[in-house]
Amino acid sequence: MESKKKLSEKNRRDRIIAEARRRREQDYREQALKIFPWVCARCGREFSGKRLRELTVHHKDHNHNNNPPDGSNWELLCLYCHDNEHSRYLDQEWYEDETPSGEEETPSKYKPFADLDSLLKDKE
Numbered sequence: 001m002e003s004k005k006k007l008s009e010k011n012r013r014d015r016i017i018a019e020a021r022r023r024r025e026q027d028y029r030e031q032a033l034k035i036f037p038w039v040c041a042r043c044g045r046e047f048s049g050k051r052l053r054e055l056t057v058h059h060k061d062h063n064h065n066n067n068p069p070d071g072s073n074w075e076l077l078c079l080y081c082h083d084n085e086h087s088r089y090l091d092q093e094w095y096e097d098e099t100p101s102g103e104e105e106t107p108s109k110y111k112p113f114a115d116l117d118s119l120l121k122d123k124e
């Protein structure tokens with residue numbers, strides 16, 4: 001079947017792309033950790049050993065694909081500060097925006113009308 005073949009090829013390509021992204025992510029993280037001191041650029045907390053996982057690489061222009069080797073687009077931020085940084089802009093970088101196409105991502109936390117129902121019920 002022609003269409004089936006296409007589909008599995010697409011899946012395969014998606015997997016390869018996802019894998020390449022993961023690798024690239026590790027790459028720039030490693031690079032950034034080489035260039036910068038292991039300190040959160042916002043709150044100044046220091047990280048080492050296992051806790052280094054909590055130190056993340058932020059892209060100043062919020063573009064994941066902009067990874068100059070001199071680190072000029074990177075900033076090391078702890079998870080909290082990174083979260084803060086992104087809640088100001090509401091962009092997609094920090095959140096998983098790499099869902100393979102065809103798979104709907106359901107935002108589980110974001111329920112703008114979750115309270116509305118109960119509010120309306122109270123009025124009844």
Ligand SMILES: [Zn+2]
Nearest residue numbers: 040043078081
């Ligand atoms: Zn911080």
Ligand SMILES: [Zn+2]
Nearest residue numbers: 057058059094
């Ligand atoms: Zn970021």
